[in-house]
Amino acid sequence: MGALKDPLAQLRAVNETAAFNRWCGIEVLGAVPGEVEIAMPWRPEVGQYAGFLHAGVVGALIDTACGYAAATLVGQVLAAHYSVNCLRPAIGERFIARARVVKPGKSQVFTACELFACNGTEETLVATGDTLLSVVASSTGEAPPR
Template identity: 35%
Template sequence: MSDLFEFGKSILESQPFSKLIGAELTLFEEGSAEISLVVKDDLKQQHGFVHGGIVSYLADNCLTYAGGSVLGDSVTSEYKINYVRPAIGQKLIAKSSVISHGKTQAVCDCKVYALNNDTEVLVAVAQGTINKANKPKN
């Protein structure tokens, strides 16, 4: 495993919400990232599929990981998500990549899939702008 991947895992481990829901970084290399999540009943809404907030979390975090892979410490400036079908399956997998970047900003895209009996089904697409984090001055 690369130093970048190990660093990325340590960042995810430091995020209380990511730990709470069981998110796992499965790929982190320059220009791309992948985060997966085993679907539990606690993550579903009243219709039996994964709540949109969880799907959105995966897209947001994965977009920021992809952007951070080329910018360093980063935060989401904005993103848009389209839900294309209900998230039904045993696992969700977010896959993000950098479309374009400069020194302080990256534009990334993300696709979120539900893994259902070894078949990936697209459930959401997102695009976001990721900015290099500015450390506040005291």
Template identity: 40%
Template sequence: MAAFGARIDSLARGRAVLSMPITAAVGQQHGFAHAGASFALGDSAAGYAALGLMEDGAEVLTVEMKINLVAPAAGMRLVAEGEVVRAGRRLTVVRATVLAVDAEGRRRDVALLQGTMIPA
């Protein structure tokens, strides 16, 4: 995620917010952020949310992740808000909302993710 310029904006127990700039490096042919960038950021936010409920020293892996792309990712920045839906004994169900933020600070949902995480 460092190659995308992603950063962690906030962490709380079972929640994480990450963001990254929308640059030509993550763009697609129509000038929007590529869906892969939205997926990577959302998956990472959901993973950090899950990690926040795991034992100290644990790492996290994605078991599966579904994405719905609901609008073009147009703007200056992508923000992913990840949260834990349910933490089980071994598997953790997560979701993330990815938003595009424009130059005026307006936010628009661009992707919804839901998946499952497991400690590594």
């Protein structure tokens, strides 16, 4: 499999190439094989009508964190399916998504994620999610780094 040699540096580099992630202000805080932590600051542009983090952005944070966690073990992946459980309104100064690989495979990777709203040092769980990711193989049969 195409595990990343330096997960944190490689994921930060990939994250910088993603225009959507830059627009959201997503940053990669930590990455070790099978686990990733990302964060995003609150901005009014990512809110919905009542001032909470938009559910679409909640899903994007979960999808991104899970994809990055999978990439640490298998290289480039694409989401085949993901589900999000919004537990309470996402209100915070910052949001942190922590994802982990549940089961890696040669063609599919299962992951799980928790999303927290942060106010100062207080973290509140606001959403959970699961993803099924497909490993993207290169023409050589190996997954390229993500």
